[in-house]
Every structure is written in structure tokens, then in C-alpha cells.
Amino acid sequence: MHTQSFRTLVINPGSTSTKIGVFADEQCIFEETIRHKTEETSQYNRIIDQFEFRKRTIVDALDHEGINISKLDSVCARGGLLRPIEGGTYLVNEDMLHDLKIGYNGEHASNLGGIIAKEIANGLNIPAFIVDPVVVDELDAIARFSGVPEIPRKSIFHALNQKAVARKVAEDLERPYDQLNIIVTHMGGGITVGAHKEGKVIDVNNGLHGDGPYSPERAGTVPAGDLVSMCFSGEYYKEEIMKKLVGQGGLMAYLETNDALDVEKRIEAGDEVAREVYDAMAYQIAKEIGSMSSVLHGKVDAIALTGGLAYGKEFVSMITERVNWIADCLIYPGENELQALNEGALRVLREVEQPKTYPNPIG
Ligand SMILES: Nc1ncnc2c1ncn2[C@@H]1O[C@H](COP(=O)(O)OP(=O)(O)OP(=O)(O)O)[C@@H](O)[C@H]1O
Ligand SMILES: CCCC(=O)O
Structure with a gap:
């Protein structure tokens, strides 16, 4: 029985939108899809260049709704094109921030997730997490063969x-x-x-x-x-x-x-x-x-x-x-990605699971 209650801000950056939610335990108390016009996003060369703009829209949306972020216990985001890792909830650390910023495995809007989560969490002295990023890799060895040894098959999926x-x-x-x-x-x-x-x-x-x-x-x-x-x-x-x-x-x-x-x-x-x-x-x-x-x-x-x-x-x-x-x-x-992010954070906040440390490589 969990007596302590946990409040988490979840962030899911997509190519044309940023979806956010605030959860009190399992209950979603605020949810919004912030749509970004092509004119807004196309002025940036790289995804990482959208950092300030996307962060500001999130903070403004929370302000507008009157959400007091000082009551948050964690911030949790969809992770990006990192090194291949096993599934689970990861603490955002310096190695991860580096790989998200360089786009280790390529450019994807979700590269912004961990970076924005960490920035907001740092100001509040609370943890930032990512959960099951698109590079979760649990492939069997046999599935990696492509026929061209220099091009192994990769696990990049939802x-x-x-x-x-x-x-x-x-x-x-x-x-x-x-x-x-x-x-x-x-x-x-x-x-x-x-x-x-x-x-x-x-x-x-x-x-x-x-x-x-x-x-x-x-x-x-x-x-x-x-x-x-x-x-x-x-x-x-x-x-x-x-x-x-x-x-x-x-x-x-x-x-x-x-x-x-x-x-x-x-x-x-x-x-x-x-x-x-x-x-x-x-x-x-x-x-x-x-x-x-x-x-x-x-x-x-x-x-x-x-x-x-x-x-x-x-x-x-x-x-x-x-x-x-x-x-x-x-x-x-x-899709239930906001709920899934919150559940990943809750499993760690409630100490049902230990957070994983990036890079924690496969094998
Ligand atoms: N009621 C509906 N009937 C049929 N198609 C729909 C309906 N609602 C949405 N779609 C279609 O689903 C597609 C978008 O799906 P979704 O919102 O899951 O994608 P996304 O989140 O933008 O991308 P991804 O899931 O790859 O991250 C669009 O082609 C949209 O037109
Ligand atoms: C396939 C990787 C996830 C996505 O399409 O956004």
C-alpha cells in the first residue's frame, strides 16, 4: 500500500507537436497537445536548436493552466535516438545529455525530451527520467543479420x-x-x-x-x-x-x-x-x-x-x-504514451524498480 503521493510532469515531443501531462499518482490532472506550425519548426536547422522554443511553450502552457511546478516530484520524458539500451526507466545523466545533444543515432524530436526534462527538473532539484526510448534494443542475435555485414539491422521503434x-x-x-x-x-x-x-x-x-x-x-x-x-x-x-x-x-x-x-x-x-x-x-x-x-x-x-x-x-x-x-x-x-511515461516514473518513485543508468549497453 503506497501512502505517499507523487506528482510528475510528462513530456512527449513529436515532430509536429509536444504532448504534455501532469499526473498525481495514476490520475492525469492536466493534458495538452501543443501543436507547432511548420513555419515555427522549419526555421531551425537541427532538432536541438528547438530546445528553448519547445521548453518555453511547455512552461507557458503550465503557467496558463495555473499548475504550480514547485509541487512536482519528477519530470519524465520520451527519450530519443540514444545508444541501443534495454527497456526501462533511466535517470537523465550527463552521458545521456551529450548523446541527445549530438543526436547519437540521428535526428528525432524525442531527442529534446530528456534535455527539457533535465532542465526543468534541475531548477526544482528533483529527478528527471526517460522511459523506453525509441532505441530500446532486445533483438535476438539472429535478427541483426541484414546480408551486408557493415549494415546490421537496428531496433528503432515505438x-x-x-x-x-x-x-x-x-x-x-x-x-x-x-x-x-x-x-x-x-x-x-x-x-x-x-x-x-x-x-x-x-x-x-x-x-x-x-x-x-x-x-x-x-x-x-x-x-x-x-x-x-x-x-x-x-x-x-x-x-x-x-x-x-x-x-x-x-x-x-x-x-x-x-x-x-x-x-x-x-x-x-x-x-x-x-x-x-x-x-x-x-x-x-x-x-x-x-x-x-x-x-x-x-x-x-x-x-x-x-x-x-x-x-x-x-x-x-x-x-x-x-x-x-x-x-x-x-x-x-x-497511444497511451503520456500514461506510460508516468507509470515508468511511478515505478521508480515508489521504489518498485531501481532507475537504470545510461548507457548500460546491451550485452
Ligand atoms: N479516427 C481515425 N481514423 C483513421 N485514421 C486516423 C484517425 N485518427 C487519426 N488517424 C490517423 O492516424 C495517423 C496518426 O497517428 P498517430 O497520431 O498515432 O501518429 P503520430 O503520433 O503523429 O506518429 P507516431 O505514432 O509515428 O509517433 C494519421 O494518419 C491520422 O490521420
Ligand atoms: C520508429 C521510431 C519512433 C517514431 O516513429 O517516432
Whole structure:
């Protein structure tokens, strides 16, 4: 029985928004999605350059709501493209701040999370944490082979929401997470399909850098030889090719929108191209789920579909009708990342878990 109450500010920076929440124990007492206009974010060259601007918007939003931050016990953020680490709650330390600032594994809005959390926490003399960053790496050795030794496969995925949803599946099936095999499919701006074997994500597509199904704004796997030819055609700068893979790929490339609701409207109005492109995205997701079922030797307790696209009933049916022979499909629309961050902080504040120390490398 926990008698002490804990208040945590949680911060989830995304490419177009910063989601924040304040929790008193498990209860969310304030939640806001601060949207950033492209004109605001595009004036900065690197993600790290947005630090002051994003921090100010968070502090202003809390002020505006009359939230007294001196009552906080911790600040907890979504972590970024750090070195590969195991899942869990980490204290933000100097090594982590360094890697977030240089973008150790690349540029991602969540690189700002730990830095902003630490800055706010320092002023209040309380701890700053990150939980299950996108680089959580629990891959089996066999999953790292790509066929090109210099390019091993990497684990970059929606670890925070995938882990939270997997725990929810375990709760719903009334069985422990570490005794279940679950395929979790996160379908947002990016799409990742993870094989969770007895509590570990032993294989998953790298949802950021060209692997897996295409998504509202990412290309996923593309034919490698043709991509190489495009890179050396002399027609594109590196940044332009990267944009084709991340940001301007998938639905954006075919239909000039990353908004699935817009695509659905176009389909309803009889747009056949939109229909084909949407069908093909569902087809690629189903194919990835099938592939993860073989990773789990066909022993799958549940397939979970989550993320914004899981709100689309027809889209979900297009996937489930191809994969429900593998296992029951459980649908958890949206994401619970703010709650998952708070729960990660609470586990440490209540001393149910020790915080981990970064880098704490795999193996
Ligand atoms: N009710 C709905 N029906 C169908 N699609 C929806 C619905 N609501 C949102 N979406 C779609 O979900 C996608 C965005 O999902 P989500 O908000 O999970 O992504 P994100 O948080 O921006 O990115 P990521 O999940 O990759 O971090 C968009 O294409 C959006 O149009
Ligand atoms: C795949 C990494 C997480 C994200 O898309 O934001």
C-alpha cells in the first residue's frame, strides 16, 4: 500500500507537436497537445536548436493552466535516438545529455525530451527520467543479420507505446507479459511491428530509417538496388533522398497527405488511386505481421493493433481479415504514451524498480 503521493510532469515531443501531462499518482490532472506550425519548426536547422522554443511553450502552457511546478516530484520524458539500451526507466545523466545533444543515432524530436526534462527538473532539484526510448534494443542475435555485414539491422521503434500496449494485452488476457507471445503493431505517422516473446521484443522493423511497411509519411522497405541507383543519379542531395524515406514517403508520396482521415474521405468520394494506396498499406502491414508470426514459430497469443490508424475500422478490417488465422486481433486505438511515461516514473518513485543508468549497453 503506497501512502505517499507523487506528482510528475510528462513530456512527449513529436515532430509536429509536444504532448504534455501532469499526473498525481495514476490520475492525469492536466493534458495538452501543443501543436507547432511548420513555419515555427522549419526555421531551425537541427532538432536541438528547438530546445528553448519547445521548453518555453511547455512552461507557458503550465503557467496558463495555473499548475504550480514547485509541487512536482519528477519530470519524465520520451527519450530519443540514444545508444541501443534495454527497456526501462533511466535517470537523465550527463552521458545521456551529450548523446541527445549530438543526436547519437540521428535526428528525432524525442531527442529534446530528456534535455527539457533535465532542465526543468534541475531548477526544482528533483529527478528527471526517460522511459523506453525509441532505441530500446532486445533483438535476438539472429535478427541483426541484414546480408551486408557493415549494415546490421537496428531496433528503432515505438518502444514506449508497444511496451505499454503489450502490458495492456497481458492484463486483458490475465496472464503475465513475460509468459506471452504477442505481435504489437503500432500504426501512426510511422509503423512498427514487434515480435514480443515472453517480455522481450526479439524482432521489429526499424520504423524510422527505411524498413517494414510504408506508413502515412515513411517509405518503409524499398527495392535496395533501385534506391542505390537513385542516390547516385546525380539528381538528388542526400537530404532529399532521406526525405523520400522519412517525412515525404508512403501516403505523402502517393497522395500528398499524411492524414488517413483525408484519404478515407477521398476513397468515399470514389478516388480509386487513394483506395489502391490505402489497401497496399494494409497489405504491407499484414505481411509484416505474418513475418513476425514465423519469428515466434507460429505460437502467437495475440496480435495487437494500436496507434492513430487503429481508429479506422475499415482499415483495421483490411488487416485483420488477412491475419486473424494467426491469433485473435485486439484493437487499442491511439497511444497511451503520456500514461506510460508516468507509470515508468511511478515505478521508480515508489521504489518498485531501481532507475537504470545510461548507457548500460546491451550485452
Ligand atoms: N479516427 C481515425 N481514423 C483513421 N485514421 C486516423 C484517425 N485518427 C487519426 N488517424 C490517423 O492516424 C495517423 C496518426 O497517428 P498517430 O497520431 O498515432 O501518429 P503520430 O503520433 O503523429 O506518429 P507516431 O505514432 O509515428 O509517433 C494519421 O494518419 C491520422 O490521420
Ligand atoms: C520508429 C521510431 C519512433 C517514431 O516513429 O517516432
